[in-house]
Amino acid sequence: MLNLPAHPYALTMDAPKTIGVMDDPQPELGPQDVRIRTLYSGISAGTEMAAYRGTSPFLDRKWNPDTRLFEAGAASLSYPMVAAGYEEVGEIEKVGADVTGLKPGDIIWGSWQHRSHYTASAAWALARKLPDGLDPVTGIYSHIGAIALNAVLDARLNLGETVVIFGLGVPGLIAVQMAVASGADVIAVDPVPSRRERALRYGAVQGLDSGEPDLAHRIRSLTGGRGADCAIEISGHYKALQMAIRSVAYNSRVVVSGFFQGDGIGLALGEEFHHNRIQLICSQISGQAANLQHRWDRARLNGTVFDLARRGKIDLPDLVTDRYPVAQADEAFARIDSNPGDILQTVLDFGGQNDA
Known part of the structure; x- marks a missing residue:
């Protein structure tokens, strides 16, 4: 105390x-x-x-x-x-x-x-x-909500595509809601059952245990053998990043939004990353993707988060x-x-x- x-x-x-x-x-x-x-x-x-x-x-x-x-x-x-x-x-x-x-x-x-x-x-x-009508506690999400939105924008999701989101903490669960609102099919991955259940409630089509054996094969089986169109790694764990790389289709992208610390133990860039031509995209809140900078800035990210909340798109x-x-x-x-x-x-x- x-x-x-x-x-x-x-x-x-x-x-x-x-x-x-x-x-x-x-x-x-x-x-x-x-x-x-x-x-x-x-x-x-x-x-x-x-x-x-x-x-x-x-x-x-x-x-x-x-x-x-x-x-x-x-x-x-x-x-x-x-x-x-x-x-x-x-x-x-x-x-x-x-x-x-x-x-x-x-x-x-x-x-x-x-x-x-x-x-x-x-x-x-x-x-x-803060826009009128919102619970005041919504205001604490200006930064973390912008981080999630930035990751979803970096993912460049298209209607009908599948995105796998690794890490269902606060930014991951916000990203789940935003990706669902964009029209993508979301596979949510986390070791905690209650977080996976929450992701399903927010509209994810699957909730998978990150400790499941051969998770990459499971994701391929759910996507017609292709692998996911995109993955968002937002947990900050190197093993999750490695699994995200293994889970996406050939010539696909992985958005790297987690805050990693220390050396990259568990990351094997000579395997699927190299042989499947995977693109790693750093998503960090200090800026936006080059193709978006002329239209998106931090103020628009923040405002969009609260507008989505006001319209009931995210909770x-x-x-x-x-x-x-x-x-x-x-x-x-x-x-x-x-x-x-x-x-x-x-x-x-x-x-x-x-x-x-």
Whole structure:
């Protein structure tokens, strides 16, 4: 249990697997600023947990944004640091004297780490106003939903094609819903039965156990002997990537969306990848495919996620399986780290805070 102050604060990662709290005083509210009180903050089971566990490459090496290379030098991240949350939603608490188009109580989504309050420009907040009628918790999915949508766009799915999605965590299950909405037949693969059952409920035509012997032959038998038209690997496990490569048809593509760490144990690029001319496509949220960049940007990705939710094409609140008061954030992180299969989206509830 964390000892939370009455004034604005932020959660910290003080060392691997150690969550703390720091004071986070807010700047004076300018005439064109708004102050947001956090309602909910989601914990990412991929990128954020890599920082929590100490396995993120940013903790070992320096990322140079100019050369876009990991280089020798001081690491980009080090402990202690503000916890690396990027799934936040809050309500406007105060507005500056000259703000128009926003008012206290408006719901704003964004990425401001696990902070109790956040001060931003009104223009920034206006671009991130949650559409009316959506459950406020939907707002935590701006980033993770965009990751899933980016992967589906990279897959270039066509009506009547079969896509295999490896990994049925939160981004994988969002991708399942989006791929179904696109008209593709989805085969969903994961070791956890409850996740496969959920994928079937979302419209997947098959739910397969990733531990099933000879999974690639099973997928070929389900696709007339061809193999899948495309696979999306979104678990971040090298063995799953190898199986995705084995599961697709000759001259097909595998979208690689998982956040891998360490060496590629289990990946055999001299086998099906080489002999079947498989195309590996990196899908990463910092950009879009070259053929889409003139029409798609991050703002459109985010907006599309919430529009799909508003129109009932995807169900995002349904993915929330665990809610914790923010004072129990240390317990929430520890439970995710223990890797129980029944967890999908964990949400920290910031309710009942004092005004800033």
